[in-house]
Amino acid sequence: MAMKSRHKKLALITLVVAILGVAVALVLNAFNSNLVFFFSPTQIANGDAPTSRAFRIGGLVEEGSIKRQADGLTVNFVVTDTAKSIPVTYTGILPDLFKEGKGVVAEGKLGSNGVFTATQVLAKHDENYMPPEAASALEQAAKAQKTVVE
Amino acid sequence: MIPELGHFALIIALLLALTQAILPLYGAQRGNLTLMGVARPAAQGQFVFVALSFACLAWSFLSNDFSVLNVAKNSFSQLPEVYRLTATWGSHEGSMLLWVLILGFWSTAVSVFSRHLPEDMAARVIGVMGLISSGFLAFLLTTSNPFERLIPAAMDGNDMNPLLQDWGMIIHPPMLYMGYVGFAVAFAFAIAALLSGKMDVAWARWSRPWTTVAWAFLTFGIMLGSWWAYRELGWGGWWFWDPTENASFMPWLAGTALIHSLAVTEKRGAFKAWTVLLALMAFSLSLLGTFLVRSGVLSSVHAFATDPARGAFILGFLAVVIGGSLVLYAWRAPKMVTGSGFTWFSRESLLLANNVILIAALGSVLLGTLYPLFMDAMGFGKISVGPPYFNAVFVPVMAPALFLMAIGPLARWKEASLPDVITRLKWALGVALAVGLLVPLGLGGFKPWAALGFFLAAWIALAVLAGFVDRLKHGQGSLMHKLSTLPRGFWGMQLAHFGMAVGVAGIAVVANYQTERDVRMEVNSYAELAGYRFTFRGTTEHDGPNYRAARGTLEVSRDGKPVATLHPEKRVYNASGMAMTEADIHPNVYRDIYVAMGEQLDDRGAWTVRLFYKPFINWLWFGALFMVFGGFLAASDKRYRIALRRSEMPKHIAAQGA
Numbered sequence: 001m002a003m004k005s006r007h008k009k010l011a012l013i014t015l016v017v018a019i020l021g022v023a024v025a026l027v028l029n030a031f032n033s034n035l036v037f038f039f040s041p042t043q044i045a046n047g048d049a050p051t052s053r054a055f056r057i058g059g060l061v062e063e064g065s066i067k068r069q070a071d072g073l074t075v076n077f078v079v080t081d082t083a084k085s086i087p088v089t090y091t092g093i094l095p096d097l098f099k100e101g102k103g104v105v106a107e108g109k110l111g112s113n114g115v116f117t118a119t120q121v122l123a124k125h126d127e128n129y130m131p132p133e134a135a136s137a138l139e140q141a142a143k144a145q146k147t148v149v150e
Numbered sequence: 151m152i153p154e155l156g157h158f159a160l161i162i163a164l165l166l167a168l169t170q171a172i173l174p175l176y177g178a179q180r181g182n183l184t185l186m187g188v189a190r191p192a193a194q195g196q197f198v199f200v201a202l203s204f205a206c207l208a209w210s211f212l213s214n215d216f217s218v219l220n221v222a223k224n225s226f227s228q229l230p231e232v233y234r235l236t237a238t239w240g241s242h243e244g245s246m247l248l249w250v251l252i253l254g255f256w257s258t259a260v261s262v263f264s265r266h267l268p269e270d271m272a273a274r275v276i277g278v279m280g281l282i283s284s285g286f287l288a289f290l291l292t293t294s295n296p297f298e299r300l301i302p303a304a305m306d307g308n309d310m311n312p313l314l315q316d317w318g319m320i321i322h323p324p325m326l327y328m329g330y331v332g333f334a335v336a337f338a339f340a341i342a343a344l345l346s347g348k349m350d351v352a353w354a355r356w357s358r359p360w361t362t363v364a365w366a367f368l369t370f371g372i373m374l375g376s377w378w379a380y381r382e383l384g385w386g387g388w389w390f391w392d393p394t395e396n397a398s399f400m401p402w403l404a405g406t407a408l409i410h411s412l413a414v415t416e417k418r419g420a421f422k423a424w425t426v427l428l429a430l431m432a433f434s435l436s437l438l439g440t441f442l443v444r445s446g447v448l449s450s451v452h453a454f455a456t457d458p459a460r461g462a463f464i465l466g467f468l469a470v471v472i473g474g475s476l477v478l479y480a481w482r483a484p485k486m487v488t489g490s491g492f493t494w495f496s497r498e499s500l501l502l503a504n505n506v507i508l509i510a511a512l513g514s515v516l517l518g519t520l521y522p523l524f525m526d527a528m529g530f531g532k533i534s535v536g537p538p539y540f541n542a543v544f545v546p547v548m549a550p551a552l553f554l555m556a557i558g559p560l561a562r563w564k565e566a567s568l569p570d571v572i573t574r575l576k577w578a579l580g581v582a583l584a585v586g587l588l589v590p591l592g593l594g595g596f597k598p599w600a601a602l603g604f605f606l607a608a609w610i611a612l613a614v615l616a617g618f619v620d621r622l623k624h625g626q627g628s629l630m631h632k633l634s635t636l637p638r639g640f641w642g643m644q645l646a647h648f649g650m651a652v653g654v655a656g657i658a659v660v661a662n663y664q665t666e667r668d669v670r671m672e673v674n675s676y677a678e679l680a681g682y683r684f685t686f687r688g689t690t691e692h693d694g695p696n697y698r699a700a701r702g703t704l705e706v707s708r709d710g711k712p713v714a715t716l717h718p719e720k721r722v723y724n725a726s727g728m729a730m731t732e733a734d735i736h737p738n739v740y741r742d743i744y745v746a747m748g749e750q751l752d753d754r755g756a757w758t759v760r761l762f763y764k765p766f767i768n769w770l771w772f773g774a775l776f777m778v779f780g781g782f783l784a785a786s787d788k789r790y791r792i793a794l795r796r797s798e799m800p801k802h803i804a805a806q807g808a
Binding site: 008011012015016019020023024026027030031033034035036037038056068071072073091092093094096097107133136 | 751
């Protein structure tokens with residue numbers, strides 16, 4: 001037997017609200033714990049970046065800083081925004097466009113020794129294209145230097 | 151001359167598109183048959199001129215006319231001919247022209263296959279499509295002229311982005327756009343219904359095959375994009391939750407909800423207002439996708455075009471389309487009459503659950519895609535929302551939808567009996583649980599997510615089987631005869647659902663059991679992965695048409711028996727100097743062996759090499775292909791053509807009334 005239409009509507013609305021409620025709770029919880037923030041080398045040098053949580057760093061790969069370890073897979077390099085520089089270590093294969101003097105964004109954690117251990121190195125697939133994060137880090141550093149000079 | 155001809159044809163196309171929009175819409179409002187009659191020839195004429203323009207651009211690319219800026223930027227004299235042709239839509243301008251061309255194609259298709267519609271309905275649908283064409287043509291002519299000259303002409307071109315030089319990319323954009331733009335038809339039908347106030351079952355029947363075909367194309371386009379990323383980006387992933395991918399996935403989720411909601415509206419006359427809203431949503435999300443990818447607001451591997459003026463135009467266009475259609479909806483939707491009722495357990499209620507879940511999933515993807523952009527635009531700093539978020543949300547949200555998906559087709563309309571459905575599905579539940587528990591053990595270790603994936607895949611596949619058993623139990627004649635008399639709509643649905651099961655199984659395996667290694671390999675040394683031995687035989691120089699490559703040779707063997715010899719390459723493209731990794735893959739039904747070259751380490755020829763073992767990856771593409779084929783099959787159902795003849799009547803009545 002069919003339920004009364006009023007009850008049926010109520011049951012349906014309750015169901016829909018319940019599903020949406022669970023979904024929203026899941027979403028917000030996952031959202032909160034999986035946001036990855038971005039910090040420029042200057043911000044990291046100032047101690048603004050967390051040490052417990054993964055984040056992204058961006059800037060230029062400093063000229064002459066790429067050093068490959070004996071295992072052939074671990075690479076050390078320095079990311080700079082022209083004001084401050086942060087040493088980075090990464091094990092694995094680097095993207096095709098990873099080059100000295102070019103923009104780079106890396107994701108990973110900052111160690112207590114001040115070395116950033118990257119789990120992922122992102123480089124953009126276009127010779128002229130600067131990753132927006134890297135571009136903004138350079139811009140901020142340039143602005144900061146200007147204010148110091150003035 | 152040819153580029154100017156193309157530019158001129160584009161201007162004429164805009165004039166025709168405006169005619170196609172204004173006169174029929176005005177005529178339909180006034181009941182003027184002559185003005186309504188303009189719709190079809192204007193749409194067809196518009197398509198002819200856009201096609202002419204597109205042909206002119208293709209000719210400029212094929213003939214290496216480097217006095218055209220677009221060609222100089224995106225092509226190269228050494229580029230193979232097929233890529234010179236596809237470079238036509240590799241650029242921003244060209245891809246927008248392709249968009250308009252496909253919109254013209256759909257409009258023409260509607261003009262040809264709408265003879266059965268009441269004249270005012272057809273005029274409104276084609277008129278709304280004309281409005282959209284006008285917007286995009288104006289966009290092309292004002293901000294993205296594909297025929298802009300370069301004076302003096304370049305000696306040679308900058309070359310096409312090497313990543314796009316792949317045959318997956320040849321057909322990915324046209325297929326994706328066939329889907330995106332196909333939702334414009336569903337959108338136009340929805341707007342026409344709102345304008346006329348006639349929201350009946352016939353409306354749902356008319357727009358249903360169009361929507362299903364668009365959905366099938368979009369599915370195919372997304373699959374090709376994923377397949378391209380897997381083979382070409384060199385890190386073996388098939389879905390990155392990259393904003394550009396999400397941009398095409400969001401309309402797909404809305405479109406999937408729409409084709410299910412349309413089923414309820416057509417069969418039961420219910421969910422009318424909701425169906426219309428979904429149709430508006432699917433196309434709005436297609437436009438949003440275009441905006442995200444083409445305005446340069448994103449930072450991602452796909453974001454090739456960057457220009458703020460274009461972004462402002464598309465954003466404005468988006469605001470007009472979404473805002474305008476929602477205002478119209480708010481004004482008209484309350485007048486729609488709801489259809490017959492249904493109980494808490496019925497096919498309607500299960501499809502409603504499907505819709506609620508799909509929209510919740512869509513919301514979570516939308517949040518993850520737009521929130522970082524919003525924060526950045528507001529100056530709150532740069533953040534990124536990566537795969538962990540999407541995986542954490544998407545999998546639990548979609549799992550109940552996949553569970554219900556098996557039950558839906560077996561439940562009756564209006565009021566289904568739960569005990570009856572349980573009787574018909576309990577064996578399937580038992581087998582699916584066993585599969586979920588045992589298969590992961592057989593694959594090398596129990597993992598809860600893999601178990602859930604197998605359970606759901608088996609559950610859906612077995613329910614498809616149960617659906618056939620259900621249909622074949624009754625009636626007379628041989629099995630073959632009965633199978634051949636099942637409607638194509640049923641076959642299509644079953645095939646698409648089965649494709650989902652295949653895809654889910656593929657995802658469950660590859661996400662949980664794939665293995666990879668980055669290794670340093672000296673010449674004639676070997677590395678092992680997943681029981682395979684990879685022996686590196688060094689690299690040789692190799693000249694391509696427009697690149698030079700170091701081509702590696704890796705011999706793959708298992709238990710001493712040779713399996714394959716793979717040749718991954720590291721290329722440097724002549725024009726751009728861009729380096730690119732070209733992976734090599736040995737596929738079969740159960741697994742891919744995938745190798746990619748890193749970089750050379752020393753003078754003796756040692757390289758870093760990335761090795762992947764990707765079990766069941768191909769099931770993903772097979773699953774998607776089943777869904778595509780199912781969509782086309784369902785759209786070709788006889789019932790839509792019968793409906794065609796039956797509704798000849800109202801057309802004449804409408805004509806007399808006018």
